[in-house]
Amino acid sequence: MHFTSEQRFDDGVLEREFTLGEIPGILWTPGSVSAPAPLILLGHPPLGLRRMYPRLVARARHAAADGFATATIELPGSGDRPRWPAVEQARADLRRAMEAGEPVGDEIVDALVLPLVDKAVPEWQAALDALLTLPDIGGPVAYSGGVISIGVRLAVVEPRISAAVLFAGSFVPRSMFEEARQVTIPLHVLLQWDDEGNDRQAALDLFDAFGSKEKSLHANMGGHTGVPQFAGDAAAQFFTRHLK
C-alpha cells in the first residue's frame, strides 16, 4: 500500500490517496482521534471513483465526524483500471434489454454481477489487510453501500466485517439469495422505494432472506441517488451502535 497524495480538509479530515498494487483507493481519517478509529469500507457502484468522488467524500466526512475512518477502492474494470470486456458486454446486454423494455434475464444479471463480486471481494479483503496495519486504523470494521452483492459476499466470507449498511439498488443474482441466508451480522438495508433501476420485490426478498437476527429495512421515497438526509443520519446511528 503506497500513499500517493494527501490533503487535509478544514474539518480536520485527512484524505490520502493510495495504490494497492494496481488498485487505486482513498482513505479518510478523522482529524482528532485518541485511539485507532473503527473503519467503514465505502462501497459504491462500478462507475469509477472519480465520478463517485463527491458522494464518497461527503459520506467519508460525515463518518469522520462520528469518529470513523473510511476507505474505498476502485472496482475492477472501472475508472482508470483496465477495461473488462466480459462485464462491459453484460452491461451492453442489460442496456439493450432495458431499452427494449424486455425483462432482464438471470443470465444477464449473473454475467453482470457475479464476476464483479468474485473479483472485487478478495480485493476489498486485501485492502482491509493493508488498512488494518496502519496505526490510526483499528477494528471493528463495517461495510457500507452498494454493490449490494459485494456487501453480501463480504459479510459471509470476511469475519472482520462486523456490521453492514447495504444499499438495495442493483440487480441481485439468484445465487445471492442463498448467500444472504448465511449472513449473520447486524444489517441496515436502505431501499429507495421508487428507484427506477431497482427491482423492489427482489430487494424485499433479499431482506427477507438475510439470516441476521438484527436486520432493519429503511425504505424511503425518491430515486436511486435521492436518499434523504435523515436516512443517512439513521445509517450513521447504526454504525455508532455497532462499531463503538
Next chain:
Amino acid sequence: MHFTSEQRFDDGVLEREFTLGEIPGILWTPGSVSAPAPLILLGHPPLGLRRMYPRLVARARHAAADGFATATIELPGSGDRPRWPAVEQARADLRRAMEAGEPVGDEIVDALVLPLVDKAVPEWQAALDALLTLPDIGGPVAYSGGVISIGVRLAVVEPRISAAVLFAGSFVPRSMFEEARQVTIPLHVLLQWDDEGNDRQAALDLFDAFGSKEKSLHANMGGHTGVPQFAGDAAAQFFTRHLK
C-alpha cells in the same frame, strides 16, 4: 373534559387521567416547558387502556423527554367502555378463522376494523378539540401507533394532524388503500417483519399506496411487541423533525 386524577413522575412528567363524556383518557405533559408543547396522540390496539398502560406510559415519558405532550383515549368497546357486540362478533369470527388456519376474508376484516374506525376517529377529533384548549398544549399535532386504519383515516380527515408514525400491525380493509392514497402528511411506518398477526404484503402495499411525498418504511425483526429500542428512537427523531 374533566380531569379525574393526577400524578407526577420523578422525571417531572405530569400524568392526568380524564374523561371526555363517557370516554376515559390519559394526558401526559413534560415536566418543564416554556411554550405550549406539541401534541402526539398515542394510538393503540383495542385491548383496553389498562392492559396497554405500561407500553403507553413508556412511550409518553420518552416523548416528554423530547418536549412533547401525549394523550390517549379508550377505544369504543374496549376497557371499561360498554361492550360492542358487533365488533366482538367480528373478533370471534377472526379467531375462529385463524385457529382453523383459514384465510381471513375481507368481510371479517371489514366488520372488525371499519366500524371501529368510523366511531373512533370522531372521538379522537373531539379529544383533540378539548386537548387544544389546554394552556400547556399547542400545535402541531401528530398521531402515533396503531390501529393503522385509524391513523390513516385521521390523516385524511383531520387537518390538524401534521405527521404520523403508523404501526403496521393490524388487518387492513381493502377500502383503506383508497384512503391511503389521499394521505399527504409525512409518514414514518413501522413494520415488524415477522409479526405473526400481520399480513406483511398488505403492509407493504399500504405503504406503497400512501400519497405522501415523504414516507419511510422501517422494518425490523421480531414479533408484534418486539419493536427494538433503536426503532423507537428513530420514530422519536421523526417527530422532532416534524413537530418542532
